[in-house]
Amino acid sequence: MGARVKKLALRASLLGALGLIASPVSIADRFTLPGALNPLARPEPILAQVFGDIEVLRIDRALDRLDAMLQSFPNFRLGHLIKGDLLLARGRPLATFGNADYAPPDRVAELRDEAIARVKAYRDKPPANSLPRALVQLQPAQKHALVVDTLRSRLYVFENDHGRPRYVSDYYITQGKAGAEKMQRGDRKTPVGVYFVTDSLPREKLGDFYGSGAFPINYPNEWDRRLGRNGYGIWLHGTPSDTFSRPPRASDGCVVLSNPDLDEIAQRLQIGVTPVIIGNGIEWTSAGDWEAERRQLSQQFESWQLDRDSGMADRLLSHYSPRYAGEKANFAQLSRSLRDAAQRTQAPVRNVAIFRDPGKDQMAVVTFEEDGRNSKGRPTVVTKRQYWIVEDGRWKIIHEGQA
Amino acid sequence: MTFGSFRHVAGTAAAIALALGLALPGPAHADNLADAQALLKQGQLQAALERVDQILATKPKDAQARFLKGLVFTELNRPADAIGVFTKLTEDYPELPEPFNNLAVIYAQQKQYDKAKVALEMAIRTHPSYATAHENLGDIYARLASQAYDKALQLDSTNATAQNKLAMMRDLMSLSGRPVGRPPATAVAAATPAPAPVASPAPAPAPAAPNAKPAAAPGSVVPAPVAVPAPTPAARPAAPAPVAAASPAPAAKPAAEPDGSADVAKAVERWASAWSNKDVKGYLSQYAAGFQTPGGAPRAAWEQERTQRITKPGKIDVDIADLDVSVDGDKATAKFRQHYRSANLNTSSNKTLILVRNGGKWQIQQERLGR
Numbered sequence: 001m002g003a004r005v006k007k008l009a010l011r012a013s014l015l016g017a018l019g020l021i022a023s024p025v026s027i028a029d030r031f032t033l034p035g036a037l038n039p040l041a042r043p044e045p046i047l048a049q050v051f052g053d054i055e056v057l058r059i060d061r062a063l064d065r066l067d068a069m070l071q072s073f074p075n076f077r078l079g080h081l082i083k084g085d086l087l088l089a090r091g092r093p094l095a096t097f098g099n100a101d102y103a104p105p106d107r108v109a110e111l112r113d114e115a116i117a118r119v120k121a122y123r124d125k126p127p128a129n130s131l132p133r134a135l136v137q138l139q140p141a142q143k144h145a146l147v148v149d150t151l152r153s154r155l156y157v158f159e160n161d162h163g164r165p166r167y168v169s170d171y172y173i174t175q176g177k178a179g180a181e182k183m184q185r186g187d188r189k190t191p192v193g194v195y196f197v198t199d200s201l202p203r204e205k206l207g208d209f210y211g212s213g214a215f216p217i218n219y220p221n222e223w224d225r226r227l228g229r230n231g232y233g234i235w236l237h238g239t240p241s242d243t244f245s246r247p248p249r250a251s252d253g254c255v256v257l258s259n260p261d262l263d264e265i266a267q268r269l270q271i272g273v274t275p276v277i278i279g280n281g282i283e284w285t286s287a288g289d290w291e292a293e294r295r296q297l298s299q300q301f302e303s304w305q306l307d308r309d310s311g312m313a314d315r316l317l318s319h320y321s322p323r324y325a326g327e328k329a330n331f332a333q334l335s336r337s338l339r340d341a342a343q344r345t346q347a348p349v350r351n352v353a354i355f356r357d358p359g360k361d362q363m364a365v366v367t368f369e370e371d372g373r374n375s376k377g378r379p380t381v382v383t384k385r386q387y388w389i390v391e392d393g394r395w396k397i398i399h400e401g402q403a
Numbered sequence: 404m405t406f407g408s409f410r411h412v413a414g415t416a417a418a419i420a421l422a423l424g425l426a427l428p429g430p431a432h433a434d435n436l437a438d439a440q441a442l443l444k445q446g447q448l449q450a451a452l453e454r455v456d457q458i459l460a461t462k463p464k465d466a467q468a469r470f471l472k473g474l475v476f477t478e479l480n481r482p483a484d485a486i487g488v489f490t491k492l493t494e495d496y497p498e499l500p501e502p503f504n505n506l507a508v509i510y511a512q513q514k515q516y517d518k519a520k521v522a523l524e525m526a527i528r529t530h531p532s533y534a535t536a537h538e539n540l541g542d543i544y545a546r547l548a549s550q551a552y553d554k555a556l557q558l559d560s561t562n563a564t565a566q567n568k569l570a571m572m573r574d575l576m577s578l579s580g581r582p583v584g585r586p587p588a589t590a591v592a593a594a595t596p597a598p599a600p601v602a603s604p605a606p607a608p609a610p611a612a613p614n615a616k617p618a619a620a621p622g623s624v625v626p627a628p629v630a631v632p633a634p635t636p637a638a639r640p641a642a643p644a645p646v647a648a649a650s651p652a653p654a655a656k657p658a659a660e661p662d663g664s665a666d667v668a669k670a671v672e673r674w675a676s677a678w679s680n681k682d683v684k685g686y687l688s689q690y691a692a693g694f695q696t697p698g699g700a701p702r703a704a705w706e707q708e709r710t711q712r713i714t715k716p717g718k719i720d721v722d723i724a725d726l727d728v729s730v731d732g733d734k735a736t737a738k739f740r741q742h743y744r745s746a747n748l749n750t751s752s753n754k755t756l757i758l759v760r761n762g763g764k765w766q767i768q769q770e771r772l773g774r
Contacts (some may be wrong), residue, residue: 077555084551090544100552107556 003268017097174256180280185231211238279358691766
């Protein structure tokens with residue numbers, strides 16, 4: 001068998017098994033990596049180059065790249081697997097991707113999934129200048145926002161550019177063993193919705209399993225509770241010291257990043273402030289569409305504000321869903337309280353953040369601050385959160401309360 | 404250890420000397436070298452070392468003597484010294500593939516596969532058609548692959564991978580003007596006296612992986628011995644023990660069992676002994692015409708593959724233990740533990756044979772792993 005035929009067979013069995021045989025995708029017009037220190041210090045560009053080398057039958061170069069990568073990431077199991085394949089191919093034809101005959105097939109399958117997730121995320125980046133529909137408006141205090149796409153096993157970091165999100169970087173993530181859309185405790189799923197980082201647990205307080213740190217999020221949020229979703233302890237966290245990254249579906253619902261990636265993100269997180277929006281599929285919109293939707297939602301919220309300040313209870317009540325439930329237990333109670341309060345001057349609203357829930361419901365989460373009084377009657381700043389849904393073609397508040 | 408190529412040595416020395424532009428050694432030198440080689444061959448390693456040192460005392464640069472000294476050090480299980488000698492040879496004679504090859508063999512023995520790989524690549528660079536180095540390199544790649552898989556999947560395959568031994572070169576043949584290739588191999592293996600940590604009696608280590616399949620796929624029929632490690636009793640007789648002696652179960656039955664299980668046991672014994680004796684014809688004749696080949700391969704391909712494996716140089720021992728036979732009319736099932744030992748592999752695994760009776764003769768219809 002000629003060397004070229006052998007290499008062609010290698011290419012077919014490796015890339016074919018990954019479903020990656022394709023004309024190389026130009027990523028020039030895709031997201032670039034302004035935030036990352038060195039793009040080649042990440043596995044994806046190297047993996048893409050390795051597969052590119054295999055594509056053009058440059059097996060030696062592929063091996064050299066892998067060796068260099070494994071110097072940087074000695075616990076990157078996927079890298080070792082591909083290296084094994086390339087070495088084995090010198091002695092005999094390969095059957096597929098991951099030819100360790102003696103290995104448990106599910107372990108190989110997990111690494112194959114990781115390879116596909118990483119390379120696809122790298123090849124098919126969201127179009128440049130597109131924005132995630134979920135990030136409608138950031139508060140001035142929110143320096144960054146995280147958007148997690150469980151379909152792509154990817155976490156995107158955006159920075160706040162005068163209320164407008166600007167892409168910074170993206171990372172491979174692991175989600176729950178059973179996928180996304182968590183419903184109940186123990187279902188090993190990752191929740192989908194609009195969340196916020198609530199705490200930072202330093203590595204000293206954690207076991208090695210969580211790696212370089214952990215950031216809990218507020219699952220279940222008010223909306224989750226209302227829908228009867230339960231469970232707790234959903235964190236963003238790192239990996240054990242002997243593991244660079246975990247397979248795409250391996251956690252009990254947490255979002256897991258490699259330790260270097262988590263460290264990089266950690267610098268940008270603000271406890272109680274940074275939003276973490278998780279979708280099983282994230283919608284990307286053009287700047288124009290994004291602008292239009294932002295205007296519409298902002299106007300909706302402003303109109304609520306105007307009606308609240310108008311002192312006319314009926315106008316204010318028209319913004320609430322008959323299915324409302326929140327701080328005032330139900331719509332009837334809300335109605336009474338609004339009539340009582342209608343004559344009072346309302347506190348000004350500041351620092352509005354608006355996010356769309358990427359889940360199945362047409363929903364937006366609005367967070368804002370207003371001046372209030374604490375239990376002792378002293379003035380204080382109250383953070384409030386409203387959940388808006390589309391009802392009969394109109395945005396209505398279905399839940400309202402202190403955040 | 405193989406000394407199959409030793410007969411070339413005496414003639415080689417002169418050729419080397421010529422090729423290297425050295426003074427032609429006198430007859431005394433040649434005799435000394437031949438003596439040293441003979442001593443090495445007989446396993447008199449200390450004596451061989453002394454004789455080599457005598458030669459080197461007068462001719463410290465002598466390539467052949469230094470090469471021999473490297474071999475002696477290897478046999479003496481002094482790998483550091485052997486590495487020193489071969490490394491110096493590669494520096495002095497970078498055009499010779501053999502020292503590179505032997506360096507690689509020692510590195511591989513120490514599991515320094517990356518170094519072994521580099522040395523073999525050098526050997527091939529000096530001599531692109533150097534078959535031993537190519538074959539050894541193929542084996543190194545397989546071992547490196549296996550290491551990579553272990554890291555990828557957090558496994559320890561040291562037990563699952565057949566540790567084929569690489570072939571050490573016994574002679575600086577590339578300078579002898581003879582065709583370059585593996586030494587003829589062989590039957591001399593039995594005469595090997597010394598503990599041979601490095602050298603291999605089998606000249607052609609296949610890449611480790613094909614031999615290394617354990618019974619990973621359930622239900623799959625694997626004809627070759629699998630790499631399930633099991634301690635082999637040290638005092639196991641070389642020839643297969645008679646089945647009845649090894650297995651109390653059938654022995655306890657009446658000798659003339661009417662259902663024919665004694666005949667089945669004999670058939671299994673014949674099969675194992677033909678295999679041990681490398682009697683391919685006898686071995687293949689134990690399989691029924693309707694034998695279900697592994698993976699449904701064509702019979703001819705299967706036969707060819709078996710023939711190749713069985714006739715591979717080196718001794719094969721196949722022992723049967725704990726034989727359990729059940730007969731149902733013209734069909735019988737024989738379950739047993741199979742101890743297999745060859746140059747490259749030492750395994751113990753459970754095996755099941757389904758036999759059918761054809762004209763009074765029990766033949767194998769199915770062969771599979773596990774009980």
